[in-house]
Amino acid sequence: MENRHRYCVIMCGGIGSRFWPYSRTSLPKQFIDFLGTGRSLLQMSYDRVLPIVPKENIIIVTNEAYAPLVKQQLPDLSDDSILLEPARRNTAPCVAWAAYHIKARDPQASMIVTPSDHLITREREFESSIVRGFEFVEKHDALLTLGITPVRPETGYGYIQIGKEIEKDINKVKTFTEKPDLELAKVFLASGEFFWNSGIFLWTVDAIVKALHDYAPEITAKFDEGAGEFGTEREREFINVQFPACMSISIDFAVMEKAQNVYVETVRFGWNDLGTWSALYDQSPKNKDGNVTQNCNVLAYNSTGNIFAVRGEKLVVAYGLEDYIVSDAGDVLLICPKSEEQRIKQMVNDAKLSFGDKYL
Secondary structure (H helix, E strand, O other): OOOOOEEEEEEOOOOOHHHOOOOEOOEOHHHOOOOOOOOOHHHHHHHHHOOOOOHHHEEEEEEHHHHHHHHHHOOOOOHHHEEEEOOOOOHHHHHHHHHHHHHHHOOOOEEEEEEOOOEEOOHHHHHHHHHHHHHHHHHOOOEEEEEEOOOOOOOOOOEEEEEEEEEOOEEEEEEEEOOOOHHHHHHHHHHOOEEEEEEEEEEEHHHHHHHHHHHOHHHHHHHHOOHHHOOOOOHHHHHHHHHHHOOOOOHHHHHHOOOOOEEEEEEOOOEEOOOOHHHHHHHOOOOOOOOEEEOOEEEEEOOEOOEEEEOOOOEEEEEOOEOEEEEEOOOOEEEEEHHHHHHHHHHHHHHHHHHOOOOO
């Protein structure tokens, strides 16, 4: 039987700068059909939770600039289900607003919080894991995160060390570690005690609001000033004043790394946060030369291991490229070795310093 007290919050406000220039401020990566499925990453995230929570209980939190894109891609959502942030303040204020909003509507609610731009390949296993997570947080005073079984010594993800087992596949969290170096990542992998931090969370609204009060009072103080406004016509006006005044901090730093009632459910549903061009390359179908083309026409000679992402009708002709990113968004062309893609964020900053927002 469908549980009417279960909600999903999809965080959809990022600008995807690591996928620049294909991902732009005006059209970030979560709104792009990267995998050629006919559905954007946001739409795939929405489709994924539909079997788990009622459609009317799916909440999108995004920047107000993206309201038209959300409504275009998810036309079934009502305006009340789209929370428009007036400023970018990272994930803790985002989670806080969603929790206060849902609590005003349903004090008995539990919620899953998930990013809008992750790839999950085994959706049945995802559903089972989320249902198990809901059942756990509804029985315990718990903040639950999902830990992904690591398959390589990845330096781009945060790690969770598991402690005491509480029930099957659910453990107390011992430590969090942000993006270790390669040697430490190898130690983590060999130990069997560390899991990738997926950035997907479950809790009841009571548990997360209490935790925010305990560990991020400077955020809850802003929302408590107008607690009676949530769920009313005045909520939006109140948020426009209070939200920009919130500190910018992630929910991991604000709460999860400080709270004592944090648990991890270890899951195996095939996960990738699609945070980089290399991650997208790994997840995309490749031709006989190991090249990936993103909805574009390419003639590649003596070239292997590349990813080509080009908008429009332009033909890409390449010779002698190996393990490169070639991304053309019309007014910006990026050519960069995959091994140097961590420099893209700096390239974006340099473009902003040199040309303002013109190419962002």
